Amino acid sequence: MPELRELIRRKRHGGALDAAELRWLVDEAVAGRVPDYQLAAWLMACCFTHLNATETLALTAAFVGSGEQLVWNNVTRPLVDKHSTGGVGDKVSLALAPWLAAAGLALPKMSGRGLGHTGGTLDKLAAIPGFRTDLDQPAMQRLLDSVGCCIAAQSPTLVPADKLFYALRDATETVDELGLIVASIMSKKLACGAQHIVLDVKCGSGAFFPNPPAAQAFAAMAARIGREAGRNVACVIAPMEQPLGRAVGNALEVQEAAGLLSGGQDSPELRAACLELGVAALELVHGATADHGTLLLDLLESGAAWESFQRWVAAQGGDWAAFEHGAASAAAHYRQVTVTATSAGRLERLDALTVGLLACDLGAGRRNKEDVIDPWVGVECLAKVGDSVEPGQELARLTVMPQEPRTDEQLAAAYLAAAGFAV
């Protein structure tokens, strides 16, 4: 094998590493034999000279090979993995996993915690008292058998290389190189073992990808890598200029997902997002053999999706009654701040990043890895882009910790910084 320095030099000068070299680099790094500073220099060089498709495929394979790979021998339903690149108010997984389970698919999903303005699915589920996500494969298998879906914490035995590389990328401002992103995401999907992979690629203000070309480039590369690894991949590219749906905040998002499935409170945007991704998943599995959208709406209207949600929450240990009690208690005991319109107009902009950071600052997310999340705080966006508003109309409701030092006016101003109106 060549020297590490030769690999850095080659990448710095725009050359490519072959599969054996990338596998060696990853294996040596995981074994602790690559100094952090050399890996950091290599990562920064990659940001300037980029990884080509062959390198990205090889790096992904090396990542997969760095740890355990799940094999699902005893699941008879088609196995589907759904992954979102993350956005503000993105609670799609909470509704879609049990919904698609009701449609006969099996969804063995692993998720992460949130950092910064995008929430993590695990943090949202943690709002449900008793909900357990530390599941090993037998536990996941039992949930697939009994419910058809599960959402587990990312296992440290899967793709340990990604954990190591990601921590270094995060510390060295080298996160946003396409090949590194694809290898990080796709290696976890491949190691998780589902035959069908649906990628929800968000782009815009509150998303990982700033614009459609960046999202398309990711989608194309991720799909190629997945297919070359023998999987079926579908990508949905979705704008994220404003938060997805109404709620931004952990319990509030769980409530929104549950409201959609139970019929208690519709969320048209969330419903549309779930339908688009759900249809993509069903077409991936079954082909365009039926009107999958109608099938999904039938499952919603019949209550089957809601029943699946409740079975799933209970099967992962969640106490739904306790959650509803807690949510009612928070509504009573937490400060509620109402943001109202001062004049008539049409909402033209509701910046997802600004709303996401506000929710994060209220305690719904982590600025730093050590921060503790309050499940009950958050933001409800009552007017969305395109809505006409009247003076005095409620634009948003903020649920705020009692000890929050800012005044109602300051908090309203922080929310209104995200909004733009046309008369």
Add this chain to the structure above:
Amino acid sequence: MPELRELIRRKRHGGALDAAELRWLVDEAVAGRVPDYQLAAWLMACCFTHLNATETLALTAAFVGSGEQLVWNNVTRPLVDKHSTGGVGDKVSLALAPWLAAAGLALPKMSGRGLGHTGGTLDKLAAIPGFRTDLDQPAMQRLLDSVGCCIAAQSPTLVPADKLFYALRDATETVDELGLIVASIMSKKLACGAQHIVLDVKCGSGAFFPNPPAAQAFAAMAARIGREAGRNVACVIAPMEQPLGRAVGNALEVQEAAGLLSGGQDSPELRAACLELGVAALELVHGATADHGTLLLDLLESGAAWESFQRWVAAQGGDWAAFEHGAASAAAHYRQVTVTATSAGRLERLDALTVGLLACDLGAGRRNKEDVIDPWVGVECLAKVGDSVEPGQELARLTVMPQEPRTDEQLAAAYLAAAGFAV
């Protein structure tokens, strides 16, 4: 102060750091508070987006400020520092320092050890039994008073930041960014305290700079940084396509320098290189007030330069008689390999890098920091570029360790790989 990550991000995206930020980065790094991997990422980003002149000046100042700075209060002669960027067979300092001391200048020089194909001045001096280079400032001062020159090992108390940055640059393939090179070299010159600085900038096959534009860019930036720090700077750009002069190897180079000064064996190329740099130094100090070249030649012919050399060697503890005895003994006991011409022709090429690496492999240099040098081995280039040679004529003489495993033919072939002939 901003976060480290912000400094990396800014450099990655082509922004500039201000003087306070660079000083903070350097001070924090020296204090051990900058993780290696973040500094490595920053260095790699600098290689792609470069440091501008303002940043280079600020980084140089921050480097100088990271350690002790020598102040020469009691030296009445003009203080001159001469620095070469390094080349194959570059023994100029050995001859020029005592020669210029004889011309009334004071040369407080610090040097380093060699690595790879270019030899270090300290390694050459180590061939002289007893020669000491671990000198503190009082010892240097005494040498300037008594002899007018000294060559000391780089003090660890001067520019500790450079040692740290250089080790990381070396390990991460980020050595060749102009701003980092200039800061590294000029900070040591500035900290060493001489008012006048002469830079010998080599370019070509055996040199640090591959071509004249790279050498000129360095010279321009280094001169600018030196002048902005209030010093007088002269730069001489010299090609290094073939080795400088005859000898490549530690004792052999000392012999060549001594032969020039003593008149025992002229070395026209070494003489020309010393004269060019010596005149540059004298013009820097005195202006073009006299024919400095003739003055220097007078000092050579009168024996004053040779006398200065002997005084200097003795003052630093060197035993010249022991050196001459050792050289004679090596000539008798080491294997001598003669490389001869097989046909008539004109030598058109004698690749400095190839000769330098051959000498290094013979034991004259270090491939790795831990390698031990044999002072007596090396190469003497008896024909230089432009020389016409006859069949059977000696092209080179190799002095080889007795245990060298290669045959004479193999060693001759290794040397001839450096040479190109025209019929």
